[in-house]
Amino acid sequence: MHQLVERIARKDVRALAKAITLVENDHAEKLTIMQDVYAIKGNGMYIGLTGSPGAGKSSLVNRLISHIRAEGKTVAVIAVDPTSPFSGGALLGDRVRMNEHFTDDGVYIRSMATRGSLGGLARATKDAIRICDAFGFDVIIVETVGVGQSELDIMKIVDTTAVVLTPNSGDVLQIFKAGIMEIADLFVINKADLPGVGKLKALLRELVHMTKSELHETAIVKTVSTENQGMDVLWEKMKAHHQYLYSTDEGENRRNMQMQLEVLELIREEIWRDVSQFVQAHPEYPKRHENLDPYRVASDWYKKWKREGR
Numbered sequence: 001m002h003q004l005v006e007r008i009a010r011k012d013v014r015a016l017a018k019a020i021t022l023v024e025n026d027h028a029e030k031l032t033i034m035q036d037v038y039a040i041k042g043n044g045m046y047i048g049l050t051g052s053p054g055a056g057k058s059s060l061v062n063r064l065i066s067h068i069r070a071e072g073k074t075v076a077v078i079a080v081d082p083t084s085p086f087s088g089g090a091l092l093g094d095r096v097r098m099n100e101h102f103t104d105d106g107v108y109i110r111s112m113a114t115r116g117s118l119g120g121l122a123r124a125t126k127d128a129i130r131i132c133d134a135f136g137f138d139v140i141i142v143e144t145v146g147v148g149q150s151e152l153d154i155m156k157i158v159d160t161t162a163v164v165l166t167p168n169s170g171d172v173l174q175i176f177k178a179g180i181m182e183i184a185d186l187f188v189i190n191k192a193d194l195p196g197v198g199k200l201k202a203l204l205r206e207l208v209h210m211t212k213s214e215l216h217e218t219a220i221v222k223t224v225s226t227e228n229q230g231m232d233v234l235w236e237k238m239k240a241h242h243q244y245l246y247s248t249d250e251g252e253n254r255r256n257m258q259m260q261l262e263v264l265e266l267i268r269e270e271i272w273r274d275v276s277q278f279v280q281a282h283p284e285y286p287k288r289h290e291n292l293d294p295y296r297v298a299s300d301w302y303k304k305w306k307r308e309g310r
């Protein structure tokens with residue numbers, strides 16, 4: 001595993017793909033891999049695109065790649081898709097929409113299945129970002145599965161979160177609800193050639209006015225990704241937000257918050273794995289029965305694990 005990470009540092013794309021697969025499959029050496037990866041300090045720019053299904057996120061990413069590559073920067077894309085109920089793999093395969101970049105050595109595109117994870121991301125998304133960062137990509141883009149207003153995991157792993165909306169799609173009704181609208185570092189009104197753009201933008205302006213920071217105002221960008229319109233402005237706004245983060249304390253504060261959340265999540269996973277193995281290893285572990293109280297059973301076995309399992 002140490003050699004695998006060394007190959008990643010030497011920009012071996014096969015090692016990159018293998019490492020992501022290992023962490024995605026929760027390999028026994030996952031923590032060893034990630035400890036070595038974390039020691040390689042990359043300097044990538046982390047961008048997240050989230051929004052409702054059908055908002056055109058994949059088409060936006062496809063166009064965004066071209067703008068970033070025009071500046072000579074390398075790009076990694078992690079596209080999180082729903083899970084196939086049959087194979088357990090990524091169902092939509094958003095890479096199909098980005099096929100023009102397949103032969104570009106400066107672009108790496110990876111689809112990841114949610115595998116039942118909520119929040120619009122796969123469990124291994126953060127690890128995949130770090131592996132791509134260690135490889136040396138300049139920009140790492142995460143495209144979430146289509147999400148609702150309560151699935152906010154993207155804010156825990158990226159620097160800049162773009163919430164993608166479309167006019168006359170029902171998004172207008174969600175503008176003032178708590179949740180996904182509050183995590184936006186910038187708003188993207190995609191498919192801006194459709195009716196209803198003015199109403200949506202006015203509502204967004206009102207929201208931004210109520211929540212704006214003294215140092216940075218949330219940008220609202222209109223795009224038509226299929227026509228490559230507005231992409232230059234979108235990329236400039238993303239760079240401006242990144243510059244704001246790392247010219248103030250906001251960037252450091254955000255990554256500290258993300259680190260705290262990640263540590264707790266990793267501890268939670270390790271405890272769950274330990275408890276699960278302990279309980280299932282006991283033949284007297286009860287099967288489902290109508291007379292069993294699951295709350296009492298859970299309490300009893302948790303106490304048993306604390307007493308004997310550690």
